[in-house]
Amino acid sequence: MSKVNWPLWEVFVRGKAGLSHKHVGSVHAADAEMAIANARDLYTRRSEGVSLWVVPASAIVASDPADKDSLFEPADDKVYRHPTFYDIPDDVGHM
C-alpha cells in the first residue's frame, strides 16, 4: 500500500511570556489547525510553552549550505562588531 504523508510543518514554541518563539522541530499535519493540535501534543506535553506557531515547512526559505563560507565566515574576524570590543567611557554608566 502506498502511503502519502501529510505535509510537514515547522513548530515554534514560546517558553514563557516575553521570550521569543523558538524552533523546536516539526510535525506532519493535513492543515494548520491539525498542525497546532499535533504540535501541542508533541512539543508541549511537559509544560514547555505558553504559545505555539506552526509554519508550512515549504514556506521556509533556507540559505544554501554551499554558501556557508561566503555568508558567515567573513564575520569571524570582525571582533569590533561585538560590543565587548569597545571600552565604555566611565561617564556612560550602565549601557
Add this chain to the structure above:
Amino acid sequence: MTAAHTEDLFRYALRLGDDSLILGQRLGEWCARSPEMELDIALMNTSLDLFGRARTFLTYAGEVEGKGRDEDALAFLRDVGGFSNALLVEQPNGDYACTIARQFLFDAFDVAFMAALTRSSDATLAAVAAKAVKESTYHLRFSRDWLVRLGDGTAESHDRMQAGLEEMWPFLHELFEMDAAEQRLVAAGVAVDREALRAGVEARIDEALTEATLTRPVDGWQPVGGRRGDHSEHLGFLLAEMQWMQRAYPGSQW
C-alpha cells in the same frame, strides 16, 4: 459519615475511576499502531490523562472504603463483575473512526460532567474534577475535530465515521443513568445529576454531527448494566491483558 454514605461514596469514586481506567487502557491499545505518529502521541496523551485521573479516583475509593485496598489492588485484582465502568468505554477500538466516535461521545459527556463535579461538596472529587475539566476540554476538541474531519471528509471516511457512530451510539445513554446510590449522593451535594446534563450534552453532540455531515443514529437498543458489573464480553479480554502481570507476579513493581 454514616456507613451507608461511605458505601455510596466508595461506589461513586470507584465507578469514576473505572470509567477513566478502562478508557485509558483501550486508548493504550493504539500505542505504536496509530494511523500517524502524531496521532499515536495524541491518543497516548489522552490515555495518560485518563490513567492519572483513574489513579486519584481509585486511591480515594480505597481510602473511603477503609479496607486497605490501594489503587493497584482496585485496578489489578478485581474481576470483571467487580468493575463498574460504563459499557461505552470497554467497547473495542475498531478502526480509527470507531475509536473517535467512542471518544467523542465520552468527551462530550465528560466535559459537562466534570464541570458539574467541580461544585461537589466533596473536596477530593471537586479537586480532581477541576483538573480533569481542562484535560477533557482538550480531549473533546481533539475528538470533535476528528469527527468533523472524517465525517465531512471523503466518501470512505464519512461512511466509516457514520458506522463508528452507529456502533457506539447505543452506549451513550448509560452515561446519563442514575441509580439510587447516586441519587442519594446528589441529594447530599456530592454527586452530579447525570440526567440533568442530558439536554446540554445532546445539543453539543447534535451540533457536531451537523457540522460533520453525519446522521444522528436512531435511538433504539440502550444497554445498561455496567455500573452493577454486568459487562459485555469485551471487558474480560481487556482485563486479562491489563492485569496479567500483577496476577502472575503479585506485588511486583517497576
